[in-house]
Amino acid sequence: MLAGSNFWNGGEFYGPPDGNSLVLLEKYFAQRPEDAGNVVLSIKGAFNHDTMGADGSPEAIRQSIDGCIAQLRGRKRIDIFECARRDPNVPLVLSLGTIDKEYVQTGKVGGVDLSEV
Amino acid sequence: MCPVPDGIPLVAYSPVGRGFLIGAYNTAEDVPAQLRVLPRFQAENFATNRQLAGQVESMATRKGCTTAQFAIGWVRALARRPGMPVITPIPRACTAERVEENTREVNISDEEMAKIDAIQAKFEVKEARYPDFIPTDT
Numbered sequence: 001m002l003a004g005s006n007f008w009n010g011g012e013f014y015g016p017p018d019g020n021s022l023v024l025l026e027k028y029f030a031q032r033p034e035d036a037g038n039v040v041l042s043i044k045g046a047f048n049h050d051t052m053g054a055d056g057s058p059e060a061i062r063q064s065i066d067g068c069i070a071q072l073r074g075r076k077r078i079d080i081f082e083c084a085r086r087d088p089n090v091p092l093v094l095s096l097g098t099i100d101k102e103y104v105q106t107g108k109v110g111g112v113d114l115s116e117v
Numbered sequence: 118m119c120p121v122p123d124g125i126p127l128v129a130y131s132p133v134g135r136g137f138l139i140g141a142y143n144t145a146e147d148v149p150a151q152l153r154v155l156p157r158f159q160a161e162n163f164a165t166n167r168q169l170a171g172q173v174e175s176m177a178t179r180k181g182c183t184t185a186q187f188a189i190g191w192v193r194a195l196a197r198r199p200g201m202p203v204i205t206p207i208p209r210a211c212t213a214e215r216v217e218e219n220t221r222e223v224n225i226s227d228e229e230m231a232k233i234d235a236i237q238a239k240f241e242v243k244e245a246r247y248p249d250f251i252p253t254d255t
Contacts, residue, residue: 003220009128009207042128053252086255113128116253 006038012045012068013084022071029075036076042113043068046095047084056087056095065103082113092117125202132192132206138170139184154248162243169240176232182223185215190223194230 010021021043029036045064048055055061065081072078081103083095096112103109133139135152142148145163152158157166170184177187189206196204210216225233247253 003216005216005220007128007205007207009130085252088252088255117255 001032001035001038007040007042009042009044011047011084012043012064013047013049014044020071022068026072026075029072033075039076040079041076042080042082043078044082044084044113044115046087054083054085054087056083056090056092058094058098061095061098062102065099065109069108077110078108079110080113081109081111082115085115086117123202127202127204129192129204129206132189132208133185134170134188137166138173138188140170140174143167154251155246156244156248157242157246159244165241165243169236169242172236172240176229180223180229182221183218185218186221186223187225189219190225191230191233193222194225197227 008025010025012020012022014021015023025041045068046055046061047053047064048060061083065078068078068081081099086092087095099109099112104111135155135158136142137158142158142163145158145160148158148163156162173187174184177184180187182190185208189208192204192206195201208219210219
């Protein structure tokens with residue numbers, strides 16, 4: 001932040017579930033709540049550890065975003081959410097539509113991103 | 118690179134090539150296990166690709182900055198080209214020193230960009246960024 005670097009990217013699966021990006025970010029914003037409004041936070045999720053690939057189903061997306069929001073404990077909004085790449089089994093319009101209708105339009109998430117499509 | 122529709126910014130991950138460009142790995146044996154799935158880091162391709170990293174190092178040395186700063190600066194400079202979107206590089210850093218290093222902005226001139234273009238035109242990077250089982254360009 002001191003260097004003006006305020007676009008931060010993290011991942012639900014970057015690190016173990018009890019030590020992932022969201023856990024670290026929650027600790028940071030607990031100490032520095034004044035930074036929450038100044039950081040643009042992009043989070044990647046919807047990754048399936050069994051298939052080692054993206055799960056673009058509405059169920060997986062909901063579980064992922066809800067989980068990430070819960071881990072942040074209200075200290076910082078997720079400004080951008082992206083799926084961990086494209087799931088070939090789910091139409092992109094369904095994946096992105098879920099994020100948009102259920103999270104962006106309700107204000108829970110700021111926007112949607114695409115990763116390596 | 119595929120054209121990006123107007124108004125959509127680009128986030129550039131691994132601007133320092135997962136450490137490759139800063140000479141974190143001198144031989145294929147130095148590459149950590151989790152990166153060995155990537156074709157460009159594999160033994161049969163490593164030595165060739167390391168030459169490109171060497172050229173980046175030389176340019177950075179001449180410029181008086183670190184290779185990471187040079188690489189990040191190149192990513193940012195691409196945004197100046199016609200039709201390019203806003204580009205935000207997101208280099209990883211595990212120490213405060215690296216954060217300070219990465220965030221010191223270095224301006225890569227048009228002349229330097231042209232030199233890099235010339236190097237890239239002649240240099241054949243060995244193999245794809247990802248193996249077939251990791252999807253890209255879907």
